Each structure stands twice: as C-alpha cells, then as structure tokens.
Amino acid sequence: MGLNRYSYRVLITVVIIIICSFGIQLLVGAENQEYKIIDDLGREIRVDLPIKSIISTAPSNTEILFALGLGEKVFGVTEECNYPPEAKAKPKIGQVEMSIEKIIETSPDLVISVASMQMPIIEALSDLSIPVLAVDPKTVEDVLNNIILIGKATGTEEVAGLLAEDLGNQIRDIQIKAAKAVEEGGRPRVFVEIWDEPLMTAGPGTFIDELITIAGGENIAWDSAVEWPEFSTEVLIERNPEVIITVWADENDILTRPAWKYVSACKTGRIRKLNPDFLTRPGPRLIQGLSELLEAIHPDYFS
Amino acid sequence: MMEQEHTGYSAYRNRRKGYLLILALLLLVAIVIAAGIGAVTIPATEVLSILTKQIFYTIKQAPRTGVEDIHRTIILDVRLPRIFLAALVGGSLSGAGAALQGLFGNPLADPYIMGISSGAGLGATIAILCNLPSFFPGLSSVPVVAFIASIVTMIVVYFLAGARGRVPMNTFLLSGVVVSSFLWAVISFAMMVSGDSLRAIIMWLMGSLSNKGYTHVKIAVPYIVLGIAILFIRARDLNLICLGDDEARYLGIDSESTKRIIIFASSLVTAASVSVGGIIGFVGLIVPHIMRMILGPDHRLLLPASVIAGGIFLVSADTIARTLIPPAEIPVGIITALAGAPFFFFILKRYKVQRADL
Numbered sequence: 001m002g003l004n005r006y007s008y009r010v011l012i013t014v015v016i017i018i019i020c021s022f023g024i025q026l027l028v029g030a031e032n033q034e035y036k037i038i039d040d041l042g043r044e045i046r047v048d049l050p051i052k053s054i055i056s057t058a059p060s061n062t063e064i065l066f067a068l069g070l071g072e073k074v075f076g077v078t079e080e081c082n083y084p085p086e087a088k089a090k091p092k093i094g095q096v097e098m099s100i101e102k103i104i105e106t107s108p109d110l111v112i113s114v115a116s117m118q119m120p121i122i123e124a125l126s127d128l129s130i131p132v133l134a135v136d137p138k139t140v141e142d143v144l145n146n147i148i149l150i151g152k153a154t155g156t157e158e159v160a161g162l163l164a165e166d167l168g169n170q171i172r173d174i175q176i177k178a179a180k181a182v183e184e185g186g187r188p189r190v191f192v193e194i195w196d197e198p199l200m201t202a203g204p205g206t207f208i209d210e211l212i213t214i215a216g217g218e219n220i221a222w223d224s225a226v227e228w229p230e231f232s233t234e235v236l237i238e239r240n241p242e243v244i245i246t247v248w249a250d251e252n253d254i255l256t257r258p259a260w261k262y263v264s265a266c267k268t269g270r271i272r273k274l275n276p277d278f279l280t281r282p283g284p285r286l287i288q289g290l291s292e293l294l295e296a297i298h299p300d301y302f303s
Numbered sequence: 304m305m306e307q308e309h310t311g312y313s314a315y316r317n318r319r320k321g322y323l324l325i326l327a328l329l330l331l332v333a334i335v336i337a338a339g340i341g342a343v344t345i346p347a348t349e350v351l352s353i354l355t356k357q358i359f360y361t362i363k364q365a366p367r368t369g370v371e372d373i374h375r376t377i378i379l380d381v382r383l384p385r386i387f388l389a390a391l392v393g394g395s396l397s398g399a400g401a402a403l404q405g406l407f408g409n410p411l412a413d414p415y416i417m418g419i420s421s422g423a424g425l426g427a428t429i430a431i432l433c434n435l436p437s438f439f440p441g442l443s444s445v446p447v448v449a450f451i452a453s454i455v456t457m458i459v460v461y462f463l464a465g466a467r468g469r470v471p472m473n474t475f476l477l478s479g480v481v482v483s484s485f486l487w488a489v490i491s492f493a494m495m496v497s498g499d500s501l502r503a504i505i506m507w508l509m510g511s512l513s514n515k516g517y518t519h520v521k522i523a524v525p526y527i528v529l530g531i532a533i534l535f536i537r538a539r540d541l542n543l544i545c546l547g548d549d550e551a552r553y554l555g556i557d558s559e560s561t562k563r564i565i566i567f568a569s570s571l572v573t574a575a576s577v578s579v580g581g582i583i584g585f586v587g588l589i590v591p592h593i594m595r596m597i598l599g600p601d602h603r604l605l606l607p608a609s610v611i612a613g614g615i616f617l618v619s620a621d622t623i624a625r626t627l628i629p630p631a632e633i634p635v636g637i638i639t640a641l642a643g644a645p646f647f648f649f650i651l652k653r654y655k656v657q658r659a660d661l
Contacts, residue, residue, distance in 0.1 A: 080498050095496055195503045197443060198513030198634070221630060228502060229631030230513050232342040234377040248503075253437065258516055259380035262373065276499060 037153050040136035040146070041115050041122070047131050048109065049155045055106060057098050057113040057121065061135065062087050063283035064147055065112070067163055068156045075106050083277065083285070100124055110153060137282040140210055140290075144168055146282070163284065170287050171214065174294050178216030181298035188297055190217035191241035191265070194276075196249040198230040207286060208279050215293040216301075217243065233259060241265050243297050247276035272296040319604045326611040330390065333615045337386045337622040338378055342629035345374045353378050384517045389621040389635075390614035391520065392512070392576040393586050395527050397613020399569035400587030401594065401605050402534050405541050406565050407472050414573040414587040417479040417566070421486035422456025423449040423577040427507050428493045431500050442518045445507065446578040453574035456482060461566070472562070510583035510636030512621050519579040530572035531610060537565055538602040545600070583617070583636045585643035590616050593650045616643075 037045045055076035056062040062081040065074050071086055076093040093102045098121050103111060108130065113122055115136035125132045133153050135146040144164045151160020190212050194200040202208035203224030212219045220239040221231055237259060244265040246254060251271040260266050274296070278289030295302040339350040353375050399414040406412075414420075426449040429435075435444035464471070464478035494504055540561045543551040551558040573587075591609045598604050617635070620642060624635040 079496070095498065097495065195506070196514060197445065198506050198511040198632070200502070200506065203631070224631045225628055226631045230506060230511060230634065232625060232630045232632050233514050234381045235342045235630040237377055237381060238343045238373060240373075249443075253443070257514075259376060262376055 037133065037149070039115075039133045039149070040142075041134045043126075043134065045131050045133050045153065047133075047153055051109045051154045053106060053108045053110075054154065055093060055103055055108040055111045056081065057093070057111065057118055059083070059277070060137075060143075060281040060283040061112045061114070061150070062090075063281065063285060064150050065154075067284045068147070068151060068154065068159050070154055070156060073154075075108060076103065103130070104128065112150060112153075135282075138205070140171065140207065140214070140286060143282045143284075143286055147284070167284060167287050171290065174287075174290055175214060177301045178214065178294060178298060181301040182216045185298075187216060187218040188242040189220050189239060189264075190243045190245065190297060191220050191236060191239075192279075193244060193246040193249060193254070194228065196253065199233055199236070200228060201231045203227050203229050206280075207282060211279060211286070211290050211293050212297070215290055215297050217293070217297040236260075237263060242268070242270060244271045245279075245293070245296060246271060246273050247279065270296070319601075322598060322604060323607055323611065326608055326615070330611050330615050330618070333618045334386055334390065337389075337618050338382050340622055340626055341377065341382055342626055342632075343374075343377055345378065349374060350378060380516070384520055385512050385515055385621065385625075386618055387520050388512055388515050388523070388579060389617045391523055391527050392580040392583065393590075393617025393620075394610040394614040395531065395572035395576040396583065396587035397590040397594075397616070398531055398534055398606055398610040399573045400613075401591035401602070401609035402541060402565050402569050404591055404595075405545055405600070405602055405605075406562060406569075407476060408545065409476065410592065411588075412476075414569060415483075415582070415584075416476060417570060417573075418456050418460050418483035418486065419453045419570055419573045420577055420582045421483040421490065423453035423574065424490050424508055424582060425456075425486050425493070426450070426452025426578075427581070428490050428497075428504050431503050431507065432493055432497055439518075442522065446519065446522065450574055450578035453577060454570070456486065457570040457574065475566075506634060507581050509634035510581035510639075511624075511632075511634040512580055513625075513632055513634075515579065523575045523579045526575035527572050530568040530570075530575070533564060533568035534572075534606055537561060537568070538606050541565060541602045541606075542600075545602075581634075581636065583639055585639045586613055586617055586620075589643045589647045593647065596650055 035047045035049055037047065039045055051073060053075045054065060054070060054073050056065055056074060057078060059078065059081045062074065062077045063083055065071065066084050066087060071084075074087070074090055077087050077090045078098070079092050079095040081087045081090070091102075091106075093099055093106075098118070100121065103125065111125055111130060111132045113132055113134050115122070115134040118134070122132050122134050133150065135149065137143045137146050144167060147164045147167070148157070148160050151157045151163075192202050192208050192212070194202060201221045201224075202219070203221045203226055204219075205227045209219045209222070220236065220241050221229060224231070240263055242264045244254060244263075251273060254260060254271055255266055265271055272292075274289065274292055278285050278292060335354070338354060339345065339347055357379060396414050400412070403412040403414065403416065404410060407416075427445050429452075430443075430445045430448040435448060437443050438447055460475070460479050460482050463482065464475040490508075494501055497504055540551075540556050543554050543556045544558050544561060546554075548558050551561075590613045591605070594605055594608045594612055598608055617639070620638045621635045623642070624633045624638045627633055627638075
C-alpha cells in the first residue's frame with residue numbers, strides 16, 4: 001500500500017526542515033570557528049571579538065584582567081576583589097555565592113570564573129548561552145598559562161604574552177638567587193602559619209608550598225596529606241622551623257607562646273607577617289609574594 | 304536502688320566511692336598514656352622519666368638543650384596542657400549534660416540545648432571576622448568574646464522563657480531551641496560574607512583543642528570548678544526534682560530556685576568549655592547516658608562519674624585526633640561524633656536488657 005498525499009506532504013516538510021536546520025548550523029559554525037577556546041575544564045568556549053563587557057567571579061581573575069588593561073571593560077566583580085583599588089568601585093555581583101540575576105542583567109560578552117568552587121554558576125550561565133571561561137590554576141606555571149588564556153579570550157593576546165613573559169623572567173631571576181643561596185647555605189625550614197587556634201598551615205598542593213620551594217625554603221608541612229591541615233604543634237617544635245611566615249597572628253603573639261620558646265625562628269626573631277593575598281591568589285601578584293618570601297627566607301641573597 | 308534496700312545505705316555509699324575511685328584511676332591512666340602518644344615518637348621510658356622528674360623535682364630552672372629537652376617541651380608544654388584542657392572540657396560537657404538530662408527529664412538534652420553553643424559560636428565568629436585584637440597577652444580574643452556571648456545568650460534564653468518568676472522546663476527548652484536556630488542563621492550569614500576567614504570559623508565551630516596552652520586552662524578552670532562544685536552540691540536536690548515538682552516541694556525543696564541554680568551552673572561550665580574548645584559534640588549527650596546505663600540514675604554518683612568519664616572520653620578522643628594523620632590533626636569534634644555514636648549503640652545494646660529506665 002502506497003502513502004497517501006497527506007503523508008507525502010508531511011514527509012517532505014520534515015525533510016526540508018531537517019535540511020534547513022543543518023544548513024543554519026553549518027553557517028553559524030563557520031562564522032564562529034576562529035574564536036573557539038578550550039578552557040581549563042576542557043570546555044569549548046566561543047567568543048565574539050571584540051569583547052565589550054567582562055564579569056569576573058574571583059579576585060585573582062579581576063587582578064589578571066586589570067593587569068591586561070581590561071579594567072574599563074570589567075562590569076562586575078566580587079566583594080572580595082580589593083585589588084587594584086579601581087576594582088573596588090566596580091559593580092558587585094556577589095561574594096561566595098554569585099547572583100545569576102545580576103550577571104544576566106549585565107549581559108556580559110564573557111564571564112571569567114574559577115573551576116574549583118563555581119561549577120553551579122558555570123553550568124547555569126552556560127545553559128543561558130552566556131560564555132563562561134573557567135580557569136583552574138594549580139601551579140605557578142598554570143597562572144602564567146591562565147594569563148595567556150584570558151588574553152586570548154579577550155583579544156589581548158599580545159599584552160598577555162608580554163605580561164606572562166615578564167612574570168616568568170622575574171620567577172627565573174628569583175630561582176637563580178634562591179639556587180645560589182641553597183647551594184651555599186641549604187634550604188631553611190619554613191613554617192607558614194595561616195591560623196593560630198587551631199594551628200593551620202599550607203601543605204603540598206598549595207601555591208604557598210610551591211612558592212616556598214621556589215624561594216629556596218623547605219615547607220615543614222611537606223608530608224601533610226591535607227592541603228590546608230590543622231598542624232600538630234609538637235611536630236612543629238620537633239621540626240624546628242628557622243623561618244616563620246604568618247598571615248594572621250602578630251609576631252609578638254607567636255613569641256609569647258610558652259611551648260614555642262625553643263623554636264629557632266622564635267629565638268632568632270625570623271618571623272615575618274605577609275599579606276595572604278600575595279601568597280594565595282593565583283594572579284600576577286603571586287610573584288610579589290614569591291619575592292617577599294625570598295627576602296624572608298634568604299635575606300642575604302635578596303637584593 | 305536495690306543496694307539501698309538490701310544491704311543498707313552505707314554499703315551503697317562505699318560502692319559509690321569505689322566506682323568513682325576506679326574511674327579516677329582510669330582518668331589518670333588515660334592522661335599518662337595520652338602524654339606518651341603523639342605525632343612525635345618519644346620512647347615510653349623517656350616519657351615516664353620526664354613526667355616523674357617533673358612531679359618530684361623542680362627542674363624548670365635547669366638549662367635545657369638537646370633532644371631530651373625538645374621532648375620535654377613537647378610533653379610538658381604541648382601535650383600536657385592540651386590533655387588537661389581535654390579533661391576539663393570533656394568533664395564539663397558531660398557533667399552539664401547529665402545534670403540537664405535529669406533536670407529536663409529529657410534524654411535528648413545536652414549542654415548545647417539551651418543555645419549556649421550557638422551564642423559562643425556567634426561570639427567566636429564575630430571575633431574572627433572583625434579580627435579583634437587580643438585582650439590578654441598570650442590569649443586571642445576569640446575565647447573571651449565567645450564566653451561573653453554565651454553568657455549573654457544564656458540570660459536572653461532564660462528571660463524569654465521566664466513567666467512570672469517561674470521558668471517552666473518545656474518553655475525553657477523551646478526558648479533555647481528558638482534562640483539557637485536564630486543565632487545559627489546569623490552565624491551562617493556571617494560565614495557567607497567571611498571570605499578568607501571562612502575556614503577558621505568552620506574549624507572553630509567543629510571544635511578543636513589544637514595549639515592550646517596553659518593560658519586556656521587557667522582562664523577556664525575557675526568557672527568550670529565553680530560550676531561543677533555547685534552541681535555536685537545540688538546532686539541530692541536534683542534527685543528529688545526528678546521525682547516531680549510536687550514531690551520535691553513536699554520533701555522541702557524549693558524546686559524553682561534549685562532549677563535556676565542547676566541551669567546557671569551547667570551554663571557556666573558549658574560556656575567556659577565551649578569558649579576554649581569550640582563546639583565539641585556528643586560528649587555531653589552520650590557519656591552521661593552511658594554512665595546512667597551502667598551506674599543508675601542517682602545523681603550523687605551519676606554527676607561525678609559523668610564528669611570523670613567525660614574527661615576520659617575527651618582525652619582519648621583528642622589523642623586520636625592529634626595522632627591519626629600526622630603531621631596534620633583532625634578537629635576533635637569529628638572524632639567524638641565518629642567514635643561516640645557506634646560506642647553508644649554498643650553500650651545501649653548491652654545494657655538495655657538490664658535497665659528499663661531509659
């Protein structure tokens with residue numbers, strides 16, 4: 001039995017629709033091909049250059065954007081974005097939780113987020129076809145790569161390349177000084193106090209740990225199974241750090257702890273308070289933190 | 304009490320003393336063992352020699368050098384103050400829990416039911432968030448603010464529950480629960496806007512005895528000793544109140560004032576221990592139940608037994624907390640919940656056949 005006329009019409013209509021939609025997809029694909037970027041989550045992002053408005057969901061990304069000269073194009077940052085000072089004047093889109101509504105209201109050309117904490121917002125924005133670039137830096141080298149990646153996504157590839165090269169040179173310079181210091185005097189044992197009660201430090205896998213190693217020190221929490229451990233006070237006393245870096249407690253608070261009086265750093269006074277933003281934010285200022293660490297760990301080789 | 308009816312009161316009193324003596328010895332053993340175990344391995348003989356030397360001679364003035372000296376610092380200045388603090392905090396929470404379970408006649412009562420922990424939590428959160436400077440040398444502002452906030456919370460709960468001079472126990476419980484949920488909401492909001500200090504707040508709320516020294520022991524001891532002494536003195540009155548308000552009145556007890564005193568004393572010890580140890584859960588709930596199942600409901604035995612057993616429990620839990628994954632430590636609140644719950648079920652299964660009073 002053959003098909004009747006009605007069925008033919010339906011069939012032809014369906015075929016035409018399918019062909020048309022394929023055609024549109026091909027056309028659209030061809031138009032955007034040159035601006036495809038793979039982000040740190042392995043997702044493919046399509047951006048239309050030039051970018052006119054950007055939203056940053058992390059202080060580190062805000063610092064990178066401003067360093068790339070994109071400050072004018074940033075239309076939303078978090079409450080935590082305190083550097084550079086101009087960033088504080090930008091509209092806020094949230095703190096730990098981002099407001100999706102505020103992001104949509106801005107209708108940004110690009111959102112730059114971090115993969116580790118912000119999966120829900122990345123997924124929600126992607127569903128709304130707002131381009132989201134997720135960075136996921138684990139090492140200092142990742143930070144340099146992220147600068148180049150963000151440069152590519154924002155059409156500032158050249159500036160980003162220069163910035164990454166400059167930061168890379170600074171790191172090499174510090175590495176050379178640190179290597180010389182280590183060769184002559186060994187690696188001083190370093191303890192970084194993140195918090196006092198409970199006593200918390202930074203273990204392997206953190207930027208702080210990597211920065212200490214680059215600056216020619218040995219993190220006494222090298223064998224911690226946890227990235228941000230509550231650290232054993234007695235192990236600290238046994239490992240006897242020669243340098244203590246503190247980001248919270250004052251030098252004097254540390255010196256008054258009775259059990260710490262035999263710790264080398266307390267006896268010699270080699271306790272240094274540093275701004276944690278330099279040590280934990282995967283942005284350009286990480287290199288400044290590195291430089292301050294070198295000064296604290298190998299003062300003779302600093303200049 | 305079976306013993307009382309069959310063999311007379313003095314025999315029961317002797318048995319009571321016997322139980323407490325055994326528990327006290329167990330606590331001493333727990334303290335010595337805990338002093339010998341840590342992330343740094345120190346041979347048992349050396350531990351014992353350091354401890355006995357410290358007890359029998361005052362060698363503090365002697366110059367300290369070398370490995371033995373580091374070990375002495377670790378045992379005397381790191382482990383011991385922390386162990387004493389664990390014993391104090393564990394004893395306080397467990398003693399307060401036992402008193403409140405009796406007072407409210409509610410097996411779910413624990414020292415935190417009156418909202419003290421949430422008050423202390425909010426105080427600590429504010430101190431951490433605002434980066435308040437320390438008021439005393441060698442002591443951060445966190446425990447001080449936490450203590451003040453928990454006392455204020457206790458007063459608020461008490462006055463919210465008060466009705467014309469009387470404080471009905473159910474109203475009091477409800478008032479505590481409501482104030483507690485309100486304060487927890489404030490804490491959650493504060494955590495949301497806390498940024499970099501979030502981890503510190505979470506660690507504090509989980510309860511930890513990390514990096515605590517004799518300063519903490521010294522500031523907590525007066526309140527804890529005072530509160531526990533009041534509870535011990537009022538143990539007999541608490542027994543009578545458990546019979547019911549009317550019965551207590553016939554027996555010559557002013558139940559309203561007794562209730563107030565017991566609530567005050569429990570709050571005081573809880574506030575002091577939460578301020579120095581954070582919110583350590585399960586000790587104040589489980590240890591009194593275990594003691595009641597084993598020793599019976601007489602508060603003259605139950606309260607001191609709970610205090611000592613709470614000390615043993617927290618000293619042991621904290622030893623596990625600081626040695627399980629060296630060089631890192633685990634907040635002790637996680638250990639008390641992890642180890643406490645299964646242990647409680649084991650005891651419950653074993654004793655529920657013998658005693659139907661729970």
